[in-house]
Amino acid sequence: MTGLSLELLCMQLLTGIALGSIYALLALGLCLIFGMLNVVNFAHGAFFMVGAFLGVYFLGITGNFWFSLILTPLVTGGLGLITERFLVRPLYGRGLDYPLLLTFGLSYVLIEAMRVTFGIEGLPSITPEGLGGTVDVGIGTFPKYRLFLIAATAFIIFAVWLFIQKTRYGLIIKAGAADQEIVKVLGVDIAKVWLLVFGMGCAIAGLSGILASPTRSVNPEMGIPILAESFVVTVVGGMGSPAGAVVAGLLVGIVYSMTSLFFPDLAELSIFVLMAMVLLIRPQGLFGKAGAMG
Amino acid sequence: MRNMNQTPILEARNVSKSFGKFKALNDVSTRFMPGTITAIIGPNGAGKSTFFNILSGAFPPSSGQILFNGKDITGIPQHEFARIGISKSFQITNVFKQLSVHENVRVAAQMETSRYNFLSNTKNYQKPIELADELLRRVNLERLRNKITGDLAHGQQRALEIAMALACNPSLLLLDEPTAGMSPEETMVMMDLIHTLASERTVILVEHKMKLIMGLCKRIIVLHHGEFLAEGTPEEIQNNAEVRRVYLGQG
């Protein structure tokens, strides 16, 4: 363990936070959809992947990262709206497994769609101008983009939190998540809420994709392991808990990062082991309610 | 109160239950003697359902104890209840809708004989089949034995549930609003059945229909706002000023 300094540890921690930010955002999107509609979006990884592709594509043709950053989630969100309205909604009341199964099938179609559109090799990722290079953070140099990533996801998570806590729609979402019957009785068109939430969840997934795209290879299969990793975060954080999603996301990112420092071969495995331990000791997750889910 | 020296078949000691910040039950204590039929009543929101659920094992109390024949059974899992002889029927009919009437009771009857056997053929298991036949006869459903349960009338489904509850030969039977949603005729039939059952075992029921309770039960417990309000014979309860005050109307 020569050369292991506090600086190195801190840098690795920072890397973990950057990775964890993406996980946190992804898990938050998943959590919103689950909390409101009781649906686990098995296409979440695929929407992430679509977001990454669209992000790179829009950036490539417009040269404007901020524009791409806004357009991409709108497109994936729109796809989400269509999915909920025409594919998922007919399945409510049929049993909890059906929407899940449908989104699983959808993920296959999305993956193939991207292969057809952009080729099986994928696209080369682009780091936006002005966000490239490194920055001196006092203890070392750190990629500027990753700092941006941390700041951007924190901002987005905060915005979502504000939306849920402070706006009328957010209140309905919170109430609806707790008791769908009450919301219906209050005369709120619950279908519109479902539509909005599913769309939001998919928009967030797409946003995670474009934000993550400069840090990894953009190919049609990139969403496949992401789905599994989102589930790990959700189990660790606790199903249906947005706070859990965020905290667990960061935790998982840090665990991955720190493990790759000491045992690089076991990094991927480590986060799953973390999940298994949580299942063993506290099956409802760190922030989950006992008895509700486990 | 007769036989003060007898062990109560069921006892609740200082039972409280909170759901988050909401306290559904506060320090309720009472005893049920063997061979009696007791009704738990109270206005809406009194905590009857919560109390019933705790007594019948759906969930444990937040604090306090439940004793069965003097033994502490607080917190044991739901499936243990049937095995020790406490059986229940649900407020909303809970039967196996896709199975036939006979299959419903047969499954319930299987509890005694085998639960994990995966190699024998159920057709060869005579005991549960015979027991199911007998139970269906008791509740007058034997001519419907092959009908799919989802197709039965409401009252018949509730009778089926009673048959299933009897399958494990319980010494204590807990019934949650057994006549809910029934027509007057169905209600009479159910009440007759309960009366017969009460002569062989202890019965505790939650009910709203006061007329029936007055005729059927020797003892009534009144809950209000999650607390124990009063108990006594039907006459005592009827004349209780407190009860009259909180319990507006359903004569």
Add this chain to the structure above:
Amino acid sequence: MNAFFQFIARHRLFASILFLMIFPFFMPYEALAINILIFGLFAMGFNLLFGYMGLLSFGHAAFLGIGSYLTGISIVHYSLPWGTAILIGVIGAAIGGLIMGFLAIRTRGIYFSMVTLALGQIVYYIFYKAESFTGGENGLRGVKVETFSILGIPVDFLNPLTKYYIILFFVSIALWLISRILNSPLGAVMEAIRENEKRAAACGFDVTKTKLLVFVLSAAICGLAGSLRALHLSIVPIDSLHYLQSGQAVMMSILGGMGTFFGPFIGAAVMLYLEDIVTTFTKHWMAVIGLVFMLFVLFFPKGIWGTILSKLHINQDV
């Protein structure tokens, strides 16, 4: 026609095995028939948990994979006889089922699907990393079964038709076991739990223990499918363990008819046969099967076999 189906309904095991015996002659080539046989068993083992207990596991590829790898490793690294190798594969898968089941059963509903997917990935990564045993990314190679003799008659395992019938022998045993389970008291409890868990518990059944038992049985059967697959392919691809492989079992069950006895096999046959045809004139098979699957989820949830049975008013136990 109806009498024919009534006969099948009453003798489902016999009818199934009889059908499987003549099945290779309907297929364009034996390797496809063998593949269908193996994945049919995989789907049927999975269906025990999904169709009959209502538990949607996305981690069952782990058991297919454990069966394949343990059998393969026994032969390649330890030169064990193939019969023993199969036994090791099945027992290993059952133990895997016990562990995964124990961790996953305490979760409910859709949470269960997520957890099993993630737990299955643990198995994937473990086998991926254990390169010296498993060959890592490249898979395990050289799972060769020599010609052997049964009762003095030499058997050429490399002859596709012979291979089919040897594998069918094992599949038949598994089918017998599945049919037995469904007809047993456990089968009745399984159905009760699937119908109404609360009521089953109130009747006195330990829901958790029952689920775990079925999980283990299901894992063992999928493990057998895996063991047979290793012998058939002579290699074990690493993707056998990936959750997409689990997804394939799910798709086959839905396509064929979950909650029916033979449905999953039909689902496997249709899916693999379709794949065989479609891949000859397009490489976008994934989109095709994704669309087909979504169509079935939306409009034909009973699956092919389930829909046929219900149209003929036959009990879904077939």
